[in-house]
Amino acid sequence: MDLNSPLYTITGIGSSLTIKLKRLNLNIVGDLIYHFPFRYDDFSKIAPASEAQIGEVVTLRGEIWSIKNIYTRFGKVLTQAIFNDGTTSLQLTWFNQSWLAKQIQVGDKLQISGKLSKYKSKLSIMAPEWERLPMPGMGDVDISGLHTGRLVPVYPETAGLSSKWIRGKIAKILPDMLKKIIDPLPPSIQDNMLPLDQAISQIHLPKTWEQVEKARERLGFDELFFVSLATQRARLNWQKKPLVQEMKIDPVKLESFTQKLPFKLTSAQKRVLNEIITDLKSNRPMNRLIQGEVGSGKTVVAAIAIYLVHLNGLRSLLMAPTEILAFQHYATVSSLLQPFGIKVGIYTGSKKAARDCDVIIGTHALLSLKLATENVGLIIIDEQQRFGVEQRTYLRSRAKLPHFLTMTATPIPRTVALTLYGDLDLSIIDEMPKGRPKIKTYLVPERKRLDSYKFIEKKIREGDQTYIITPLIEESETLISVKAAKIEYQKLQKIFPNLKLGLLHGRMKANDKEEVLKDFRSNQIQILVSTSVVEVGMDIPNATIMVIEGAERFGLAQLHQLRGRIGRGTKTSYCLLYTSDASPERSRGVSSENSRRLKYLETTFDGLKLAELDLKIRGGGEIFGVKQSGRFEFKIASLSDLGLVEKTRQAAEQLLAQDPMLDKYPLIKARLEELASEVMPD
Ligand code: ADP
Ligand code: MG
Numbered sequence: 284m285d286l287n288s289p290l291y292t293i294t295g296i297g298s299s300l301t302i303k304l305k306r307l308n309l310n311i312v313g314d315l316i317y318h319f320p321f322r323y324d325d326f327s328k329i330a331p332a333s334e335a336q337i338g339e340v341v342t343l344r345g346e347i348w349s350i351k352n353i354y355t356r357f358g359k360v361l362t363q364a365i366f367n368d369g370t371t372s373l374q375l376t377w378f379n380q381s382w383l384a385k386q387i388q389v390g391d392k393l394q395i396s397g398k399l400s401k402y403k404s405k406l407s408i409m410a411p412e413w414e415r416l417p418m419p420g421m422g423d424v425d426i427s428g429l430h431t432g433r434l435v436p437v438y439p440e441t442a443g444l445s446s447k448w449i450r451g452k453i454a455k456i457l458p459d460m461l462k463k464i465i466d467p468l469p470p471s472i473q474d475n476m477l478p479l480d481q482a483i484s485q486i487h488l489p490k491t492w493e494q495v496e497k498a499r500e501r502l503g504f505d506e507l508f509f510v511s512l513a514t515q516r517a518r519l520n521w522q523k524k525p526l527v528q529e530m531k532i533d534p535v536k537l538e539s540f541t542q543k544l545p546f547k548l549t550s551a552q553k554r555v556l557n558e559i560i561t562d563l564k565s566n567r568p569m570n571r572l573i574q575g576e577v578g579s580g581k582t583v584v585a586a587i588a589i590y591l592v593h594l595n596g597l598r599s600l601l602m603a604p605t606e607i608l609a610f611q612h613y614a615t616v617s618s619l620l621q622p623f624g625i626k627v628g629i630y631t632g633s634k635k636a637a638r639d640c641d642v643i644i645g646t647h648a649l650l651s652l653k654l655a656t657e658n659v660g661l662i663i664i665d666e667q668q669r670f671g672v673e674q675r676t677y678l679r680s681r682a683k684l685p686h687f688l689t690m691t692a693t694p695i696p697r698t699v700a701l702t703l704y705g706d707l708d709l710s711i712i713d714e715m716p717k718g719r720p721k722i723k724t725y726l727v728p729e730r731k732r733l734d735s736y737k738f739i740e741k742k743i744r745e746g747d748q749t750y751i752i753t754p755l756i757e758e759s760e761t762l763i764s765v766k767a768a769k770i771e772y773q774k775l776q777k778i779f780p781n782l783k784l785g786l787l788h789g790r791m792k793a794n795d796k797e798e799v800l801k802d803f804r805s806n807q808i809q810i811l812v813s814t815s816v817v818e819v820g821m822d823i824p825n826a827t828i829m830v831i832e833g834a835e836r837f838g839l840a841q842l843h844q845l846r847g848r849i850g851r852g853t854k855t856s857y858c859l860l861y862t863s864d865a866s867p868e869r870s871r872g873v874s875s876e877n878s879r880r881l882k883y884l885e886t887t888f889d890g891l892k893l894a895e896l897d898l899k900i901r902g903g904g905e906i907f908g909v910k911q912s913g914r915f916e917f918k919i920a921s922l923s924d925l926g927l928v929e930k931t932r933q934a935a936e937q938l939l940a941q942d943p944m945l946d947k948y949p950l951i952k953a954r955l956e957e958l959a960s961e962v963m964p965d
Contacts, residue, residue, distance in 0.1 A: 284456070285463050286313035293456060306441045315453060316460050319486050319502070319918050320436030323495065324412070326396035327433055332406065333370035335399050342396040342432040343368045344416060352384045366395065373399075374407040392416045396431035412447075429454050434489050453487055467950035468505070472934050476501040486919075503920035507702060507931035512951070513958040514705030515935055519943060521570050521706060524684055528660065530563045530595045540590055540623070544583065551575075551714035552584055558710045559588050562686060569686035572667070572704050575712030576890045577692045577847025578719065578822075582612060584712070585663050586619045588688060593625050593641050597660025597685070600678060601644045604669035606631045606793045607800060611822060612665065613644045633793035647674055656681045664689045692847070694840055694890035698928050705932070722850040724858040724885045726834075726878060735859050736778055739810070739828055743782055747854065748803065748826040749810045751775065752845060754833025754863060764814050765790050771832065772812040779810060787813040815845060824852030834860040835877040840894040842884055860884065898923040 284292045289311055291301050309315050329342045345368030353361045362377040362384050375395065377383050387393070397411035414430045429435075430447055438449045466479040477485070482501035485494040541548060548556070555573055562569035575581045589599040601616065603609040609631050617627040620642065628640030630649055637643045637654060645652070647670070662678050664670060667689035689707065700709055727735055739749050753768040765788045772786045785799045785808035802808040804823055811826075815837070829849045834842060842860070850856035860881055880900055887893055922928060938948070945952040 284312060284459070286311065286316065286460060288312045290315060293452060296452075300444070303441060303444045307439060307444065312456065312460060315449075316457070316464075316483060317918075318438060318449065318453070320438050322437045323489070324396070324435040324437060325492075326412065326428075326431050326435050329432055331370040332368045332373055332399070337399055337401055340396070340398050342394060342428070343373075344394050345369060345392070347387055347389055347391045347393060348372065349389060350384050350387055352381050366393070371406060374402065374405050375411050375413075376402075376407060376409050378410060387413070394428050394431045396435070429488075434492070434495070436487055436489075457484065457487060465950060467948065467954055468508075469948065472508075472938065476504060479505070499919050502918075503924070503927060504931055506917050506920040507928055508935055509951075509954055509958055511702045511705055511932045511935035512938065513955055514702065515932075515939055516945075516955065517706035518570070519939070522567055524568060525566070528595070528597065529566050530592065530597075530660070532560055532564055532591055533594055536594060537587070537591065540587065543622070544619075546716065548583070549580065549712075549714045549716055551712045552580055555710040555712055556584055556587055558708070559584070559688065560591070562708070563588070563591060568684050569688060570707050571688050571710055572700070572707040573688065573690045573710045573712060574695065574700065575690070575692065576694065576715065577844050578851055579692075579712040579715055581665075581690045581692075581712060582615055583619070585665070585688065585690065586616050588661060588663070589616065589642050590620060590623065590625070592661040592686070593620075593623075595660060596658075598640075598658050599642045599661040599663065600649060600659055601642065601663045601665065602649050602670075602678065603644070603646060603665045605789075606633065606646055607787075607796055607821065608665065609644055609646050610634075610797055610800070615822070616642060616644060631793060650674060650677055656683070659683075659685045661686045661688065667691050668693050692844055692890075694843075694894040696891065696895060696925060698925050698932070699922050702928055702932050703922075718853055719850060720853065720855050721888055722846050722856045722858050724846065724860065726860045726862075726881045726885060729861070732861070735830070738857075739830070740779065740782070742828055742857075743809045746806075746825070747828060748806060748808075748823070749828040749830065750826055750848060751810060751812045751830045752832060753812065753814055754836055762790070764788070768812060768814045775810065775812055782809045783807060784810045784812060787811055789814060815841075821848050822851055823848070827852070827854050827856040828859070829857070830859045830861065832861050833863040834881055835862045838894075838897045839880065839883060839887075839900075840890055840897050842881075843888075843890050843893045846884075858884075 289301075290296050290304055290309060291298070293312065293315075296304070304310070304315075307318065309318055324340075326340065326342050328340065329344070332341075332343050332345075335341045335343075343366070345366050348365040348367050350362065350364040353363055355361065360379055360381040362380055364375040364387065365372055366375050367373075392415065393413050394416050395408065395411040395413045397408035400407055400409065402409075412431050412435065414428060429450060436446075436450060438446045438453075440446045440449065461480045461484055464480040464483060466473070468479070476482075477497050477500070479501065482498040485498035486502060489495045489498065555575075559569065559571065562571060573581055573584065585601065589601070592599050601612060603612055609629065613627065613629045620627055625642060626640045628637035628643045629635075630637040630643050630645035630652055632646065632648050635648075637645070637652065643649065643652070643654070662685055664687075668691050695703070697709070697711075743749060751771065753764070753771045768786065768788050772784065776784055785803055787796060787799050787803075791799075799808065799811070800821075803811045803826075806825060826849050829846055831837070831842065831845060837845070846858040849858065862877055862881065880896075883893065883896055887896070920927065938945075938951075942948065945955070
């Protein structure tokens, strides 16, 4: 057996377990070794029961004096045992594991771990972890216990595969498999971190918390290092690809185009446009990411690029993540480009009018459009984090190497972007168009709700419009979220009987959505009740108020993106945040943790700062939409550790500078092959 052997080569793993393991994405022995614990139970304190305190988590060694099942009136089974460790007797209770009464017998010597408590004046431990003494079959792993009496690793589990089972299997194969692990990192990069085999050993079976830390340091380094290496190498490869057609830029036509825009480009827009022009003129295909806050004006930059490509006789595709957004882009781009005789088409699930067009705007439906491969010089993907890797790269792979432009409003710290998107050139629009008023943002206490409804009504009488965003119930638009939106809509119809309300959610038919949006755009609808689908891209300048219900369910950066839908014109705009946590502190006016977090929105208007606050407060990669994009999965590394992100990127850069083909490092190269498909499948 080695790291590449299928899991059934491990004794005791048959076909039904193989299926369960697959659910955890575990297929070969190496996967199991790389299945890391997500936390540890600290059962390392071993003491006699007589010396332990109530409430303390301890490990005891002793003997079972009695054991039996008790059936409760509610159909539950309790297994109760008397356990004596030579100093004291105590009661052990397990819930709904009736088989334990057979597995454990009177006279058995066990080691148990759990929290000491007092129940009906008896010393007891509820649901203790247990194992037999002495431990059988542990090979040469030097431990006094595996499931008790130590720092016990807790693993991601699935139905029928408990953490205990996983722990047992890993501990059993670990000693042999560690011998087969070869550290791919050269000593210069390893620096003073643990060697790989030791790190893996310690992540599974640490003796101390310090060992856990050291192991995480090394394994986190590897995760980020390889991603950085993969994206940087993809970039080098991409740069080598020849272009189908070099483009010429006509400065006079460009100038007269920008002259005709209803506004002057900001200097950030001009800078990014110039970066794009440099790419278009060069003889290698562009692969660029435009990052710019909501409302910073990415669309117009994209439209200009489309125009320039058109002047070279080539077509462009623009793909958006939702139909709503595709229709909006269609309207915007048409109004900008049609005066120049450019034919703009639309291609979505419900609307297909793309024949003989110079530009086709659409959703992922574009992926199946045959036309989308012909004579295409530029592919643009808006809100790219919403697409999976395959979707993002598929068009490009079919369309024979055109220029490739992706756009995102997700604020990602530069350091992190350079790792995650190291294969792309980064352009940042870091300036908002002039004259945009700050959006006045308030966290509104529940008792002021009626006042804000009065305020909304008054503003609407003056001609303004309002969004009301209903709580995000699950990550994606589920039926539950839709139902919540419908209920809110009905409630609001009673509150505003004289106003025109509309409802928008992700499960509506495209035509209905378009209808609602058209009515909102033309002020036929004054209040738009919507799920957070409007988060993406909507641009209706007359909407000046946004109410967000259940604000605590969103990240700060996400809320910032949501409120970016208002404040698009020159009128003062208002964002009113409500929370649904009716904790007693809140009604007394003392701010809860959530309120404290949300308060940042009242004073901070920098998406990147808010994203960093999110990271500090909530941690994790999902905030950057990393999880969503499925681009890379980090089990250990935290993207909030900017120091580590930077360090790994530099290490990757140095290695590539020294040996671009990685010929001296076959092991690193092999590891990269696995990741390469996540960066660029074509
Ligand atoms: P996003 O970057 O979020 O995609 P959009 O491209 O939708 O932003 O632009 C938001 C709004 O700002 C649009 O109404 C657009 O017409 C307007 N806009 C874009 N650039 C400028 C500018 N330089 N000056 C004034 N308004 C602008
Ligand atoms: Mg946009």
